[in-house]
Amino acid sequence: MVLCEKCGSDKNVIKSGFIRGQQRLYCKACEVHFTMNLPQKGVNKPIRQVTIVDIAKALGVAPSTVSRALNGSSDINPQTRLEILRVATEMDYRPNLLAQSLHRGETHTIGVVIPDIERPFFAAVLAGIQKVATGAGYRVMICQSNESHSTETLNVQALVASRVDGLLISHSKETTSFEHIKLQLKKGLPIVHFDRVCYDIETSKVVQEDFDGSFALVEHLILQGCRRIAVCAGPRELLISTTRLNGYKAALAKYGIPLDEELIYHSNFKKGEPVLALKAWLELDQKPDGIFAVHYANAVDMIMELKRLRIQIPEQIAVVGFGDELIASLIEPSLTVFHLFPFNVGETAATLLIDNIIHKDTFEPVVKKVKGELIIRESSLRTTSL
């Protein structure tokens, strides 16, 4: 009743189980299995993008010829090339970057891992990265770690899975183990650290004047007459916190001012913290006459609290901070800061990375320091010293 596909006879055809829901048949004579494949209804395929093969067919040439024409390579008749280019633009051909990347083994994409895109510092870094990357023909893929070590690890894995050509990373404050980075570095992935770097790993790094900036700010306070300078430092785990704290200590040492552990507070970027620290300081027998905040946001919080307490700034307590957001110049009193150049950090890091990608074999790790600038404003400038 059912004919064999091959011999056309139904003599030797027997059933032979089911396969994917369909009855399967077997012709003993021909020793062949087959199914009665019903004419599948025309599934209207989604609109495909034009491919090289489409162009080749349209012109009756081989795909390789089209590829040659498009890549401006040699070994092609100028006339043929022009013709191909004409048809290509006519059909609005766009090369499939996925296919290209798969073949070439490079994606022309760099991955970026930052703790938080909403922090103006990192947003500006991103802008700098984007500028350089775009200029060099690279795309950028961004991930946020949200200050979590595990998320950071996942981010790195995701970017590696996307086969980025290189990685820019500023670590989360939780990150104390760096195996996820070392692993990729060992596999040959170019990596550049910025801002929150790690010196245990042999990567290029872009840092800021964390030590020098602290030193300059604290020295400035001292020159303004401050002798008991409190510091709102960053999380203990972060290297830059330590570096900035060291700048503070060095400035005190230079002027022979004793270090008082009671005046050192480690903030954790949590809301309300700095105010608590401030209150503790104000209850000391010897109150501070100057405050150095490692992060401008903390400085701002403290200024607001000081104003609420009707403590004169800078006469009773002078305040300085790191990082110059717009806000530093707008609050009253305006805030003396060590101005950072995050856009520069981004540019520098991206430049280093792309260099590393291009000269993978010969590249030697470099550490670059982006200059900052001391901007003196009302919060620390005592009229008495004028």
Place this chain on the structure above:
Amino acid sequence: MVLCEKCGSDKNVIKSGFIRGQQRLYCKACEVHFTMNLPQKGVNKPIRQVTIVDIAKALGVAPSTVSRALNGSSDINPQTRLEILRVATEMDYRPNLLAQSLHRGETHTIGVVIPDIERPFFAAVLAGIQKVATGAGYRVMICQSNESHSTETLNVQALVASRVDGLLISHSKETTSFEHIKLQLKKGLPIVHFDRVCYDIETSKVVQEDFDGSFALVEHLILQGCRRIAVCAGPRELLISTTRLNGYKAALAKYGIPLDEELIYHSNFKKGEPVLALKAWLELDQKPDGIFAVHYANAVDMIMELKRLRIQIPEQIAVVGFGDELIASLIEPSLTVFHLFPFNVGETAATLLIDNIIHKDTFEPVVKKVKGELIIRESSLRTTSL
């Protein structure tokens, strides 16, 4: 003297031109061309990532079997699967997303085009997008148009070339022609507009309470006793500028306050502009007693200038603005704003887009409005009205 590769004899071998720098030979008997390929020195290949084929070889099975094991699909012996998974983790196998994407025709990546990543509003939107996208297993690729129409077009093309599965876009202020979007939409690319949308295109959109927010702010000013309310509007080209301006007009109309064109200024996001506008207003015979700035930054600039001129806020002139950045609460007087929720905007837009991607066929465009909130602060609250 040179032996034919095929017959081994040198009888019929003749030279036959050069090819890629090498002498080419021809055996007349065998009718075959060949070159004397010198033993190329072992180019040490770069470290490759482990592939499915590597796993297959290690276990003596077919690549397809490995694929089945990894994808948790059917048609595989549980023991075989476990064995394959064991070896896969042992070899630290990571699927090549490029190859997967190429095959599947989808990248699990969404593209985002924004005018400027450094604007806190857009940074927050991005954070919202990232959260939703990551949660749904999508990666995010970000481009900045820098408020340029041509850059925006290039951005879109680049993202399409990267074969993103969908597009989130907030237009540059230069953009008045939308062909680049319509083209992609016609090709079937899911697109969602947010913030700076365009109603000429049949896309889903996420907007804010531009009209209602303006209305609320201006009504608030009126209720505080203002009768001549100046407005610092946005660029004429932007739809949201018009919408916000309409909210302003509607509020005036409701209370029978005549519209005065002299009190309408169109800002262009350029530094110093708002101050000039303010000066012009102050030279009018009938000075304004209230100012509504469509963008909080303009409001801040004006407050600073008003303070410099020693004009009382809010007694002489009350000020309100759109968008609640941290700064609005920190300057003095603190600024009354219509608080936006950019993170929400990002979340909503990404949710819509991913829905659109997944249900490509049945999806119907939607317009969603993200609620805002009027926050009354010192810059507009007149004690007399208490």
Place this chain on the structure above:
DNA sequence: TGCGTTTCCGAAAACGTTTTCGATAGACTT
């Protein structure tokens, strides 16, 4: 006119997956 050359182009492999199709072994059924 036969050897040597250059120019242009096509076939096919390769990148790393997934998916389709079908083969085979063994078990179950009558």
Place this chain on the structure above:
DNA sequence: AAGTCTATCGAAAACGTTTTCGGAAACGCA
């Protein structure tokens, strides 16, 4: 014991490029 079935696996095509290799035609030269 033949017919039927299921479970499991391999081969090969496909995704869209680029690149390598080699063939063929056309041309120059002795």
